[in-house]
Amino acid sequence: MDFALTDEERDLSAAAARLLADRYPVERVAALADADGVDPDTWPHLRRQGWCDPDLGMVEKGLLAQEGGYALAATPWWSTVGLAHPIHRAAGRELTPDPLTVAWQDDPAGGGCHAVRQGGRWRLTGLRALVTDATSATALVVAAGTDAGLALFAVASPADGLTVEPQPTLDRLRGAARLRFADTPGELLVAPDSAGRILAQARRHAGTLLACEAVGVARRALELARRHAGDRVQFGRPIGAYQAVAHRLADSYVTLELATSLALRACWLAGADDTEPAEVAHAHAEAVVAGRQAAVRACEDALQVTGGLGATWEYPLHWWYRRALWLDSFDTPTGGHLATLADHLLAGRPEPARPTA
Known part of the structure; x- marks a missing residue:
């Protein structure tokens, strides 16, 4: 193959x-x-x-x-x-090229989002927090509770009763917002009998793409570090000629290559028609863990290589480091993905032999 x-x-x-x-x-x-x-x-x-x-x-x-x-x-x-x-x-809807986003996270301060049917129309009330790119979206997919369970609704933006409040995060280039719904009209997209499953699949799909994004972040950070190591001269030699620097960059490169391979493998399996769901979930967890580790490590190694320069506001490295930390904290914690990997590995473990008398 x-x-x-x-x-x-x-x-x-x-x-x-x-x-x-x-x-x-x-x-x-x-x-x-x-x-x-x-x-x-x-x-x-x-x-x-x-x-x-x-x-x-x-x-x-x-x-x-x-x-x-x-x-x-x-x-x-x-x-x-x-x-x-x-x-x-x-949901069987046409995929449009308009900016969209999905709101499913509860506000950390408390309060979820609920939907009720009134006169043949759905109305949403409550909060959704940390909604990425909500200030740019022309339409939203909102997870809201109903009497029958969680459902997914399409909500226009702007809309009556919808307030979009920007929420500052560590990453200034991927904006987030708190959404307040006050009797806001919505259209049912996915009924409660399948909404939870479809939302989980969408989050996994998005998480696999974030693993790929982490690869790009790591590659840029490593490039900044390598360039500095070649340009910065100390004691008559580029600092990249010294083992302490060269070995750090080499280790970061190995981590990046592993993350690249696992991210593309996860994409390939997710797009294949004959792949077992457990194998897709396992590959996704591998890719996310490796991508997060590669991005954070590459940025932190680059900070060490660039020294005081890399810690200044004017040097661009911190923007990629912010993205790496955002990726490391988004949605499912790394520990949850490691638990998925452990379950997958232990599921195929043979039963230990019983001691004989």
Whole structure:
């Protein structure tokens, strides 16, 4: 079996890299982060280049996510394609290229979201917190409780009774918001009998793409460190010539290569038709754990290599480190993914031999 990328996949990745390099030079990344972190001007370019094409395979989406992490693209692409599109597809809806997002997390301060049917229409009341890219979305998928259980609803944005309050997070380039619903109209997308399962599948789909994004973050951080190690001269030699620096970069590179392979494997299995669900879940957990570790390690190693320069506000490394920490904390904790891996490994473990008398 050939696990190499096809020519078409390489062309897609290269085209995405060129577009994002043009749209997101380091100076613009810093300017966006110092402002509101929102860049609506790039969205039409992504649409024209096919980033929202409903026929994109999972590997293709993973490659785009890698380039998005490398460039720190400040767009709602992940929320749209990673989170919302799987739910719309499961609900039998047409996949539109408009910015979308999904709201399912309760507010840490308390309070969920509930929906009631009034006069043939659904009305939502309550809170949803830490909704990524909610300030950019033109429509939302909202998880809300009903008398029959959790259901998924389509809500326009803006809408009557909907308030979007930006929530500051560590990552200034992936905005989040608290949503307040006050008798807000919504349309039922997925009924309670399957809403929980479909939401879980969408979150796993999005998490696999975040593992790919983490690979891009790690690659950019390692590149910054390698460039500095080659340019910075100490005692008449580039600091990269010293083992303490070279070995740190080499270890970071090995971690990155493992994460890259596991992320693409998870994408490939998720897009295959004949894969067992348990195998997909196992590959997803592997990819997320490896991607998070690679991104955080690459950024922290880069901070060590760049020294005092890397810790300054003007040096761009901290923007990628912020994204790495956001990725490390989003949704299911790493411990939960490790538990999934342990369950998978122990499930195939043979029973120990019984001692004979």
